[in-house]
Amino acid sequence: MNFIESVTLDVADPEAAARFCSTAFGLDTQIRLRASQEPSTGFRGFTMALTVSGPSAVESLVATALEAGATELKPVTKSFWGHGGVVRAPDGTIWKVATSAKKDTGTTTREIDEIVILLGVADVAASKRFYVGQGLVVAKSFGRVYTEFDSGESPVKLALYRRRALAKDVGVSPDGTGSHRVALVGGTESFTDPDGFAWEAAVPAPAA
Template sequence: MAHLVRTDRPDRCSVGSARRYRAARSRNGGAVTGPAPDGLRVPVADPAAAAQFYADVLGADLVGNGATVDLHGTGTVEFVSAEHPLSRFPRVVVTYVLDQPSEVEDVTGAASARGAEILKPAKKALFGSFSGTFRAPDGLVWKLASDKRKDNGRAASEPKPIETSLILGVREPTASRSFYTSLGMQTDRDYGNKYIDFVPAPGTARLCSMPGAALAKDVGVADSSEASDVAFVHRTSAAEAERLLAAAATAGGHVLPDASGAQAFADPDGFRWLVVTQ
């Protein structure tokens, strides 16, 4: 069945893109190139407590030293100790696409019970979607969404995402698209300066972009023009890391030093990428 898509509704774009994931990979020979976001690194006062929130709310597995959560195979969130945790909207929204509307309600309720700030209660939206937003205790803003207005089956007792996406609030999505395609990413859904996303690699989140003010309004927070405090993590080979850093510098980004020892670059909007060699 065809789905109507509103380009000012990032939950609709993410859900629609998830349904075309395998087809897009097939067109690209099954491979996705470029800096796939394997994880998101977030500065917090208490990494273990931040990670436990997601273990409780999302049923996510704790990995490594217990300060990283695995979002059911759709990427990770890593928490690092910092004197200055997130204090403002980081211009990134994590969209967590679920199957049933009642799953959206259940996860929203669990988040609220464990200290999250509900920004927009979960409810039916125009054109058949169901969504809500919250700010986690660590400061990350999440959007939970389903492409259904009502359940058409039994909700899972432990809901797992169809897809996870990271939406960047940028100055101009078309300029952001030019930068990331220069690094090797493949555009999937393109609505010009309203919304653009890229084909995800298996086991990673989908990268998306939309105007910062529109993104902030959609999730119910004040916009911020300051540099984001979160960082994206990409794991790759040493040779590919060298290629990415050179391509980023040529395309208008900036190669940066990083205290963790990883190689790093920033895109033209200031979003940092940590390139970890394996």
């Protein structure tokens, strides 16, 4: 395995979650959905992040997410790094929409430039070593703070962030128990990472 192939969100109602993803963000095949009743309370330890071209796109996507039933965690605001806002979907998944652009430079579109799943981990350096051992290639790294992996041909990029820092970034308490309610798919073997995030094989392992 050298990159994540897809992300599966475990939700109580896959049809409702699919309608939300489509209506709010225009996502269709990029995220998979699966029925699950596994208990989960508080912060699930991950965030789905959408990178877009400009402030107007951020505002548009966050607005439609709220209209589709999401709860606002952080309103769209301007900061030194750009624009961004955070919402929690009806199924409990936290979505962050952001851009590094300070202003719009052309016609406003709702096109998503990049989808990133940010895993909140206890030790970024240790988790980075684990994933490198699984065959992922580091694309960007900032010590024990943040690591991003090469996404290859995947529609979703994988990144690691300190759990408490990630929770603070999206405006929630870092406390949480139960299932992460997410599975990452890639490679030929299933495994669980040091923080309990489950990976499922994308293709069967070759016969011995």
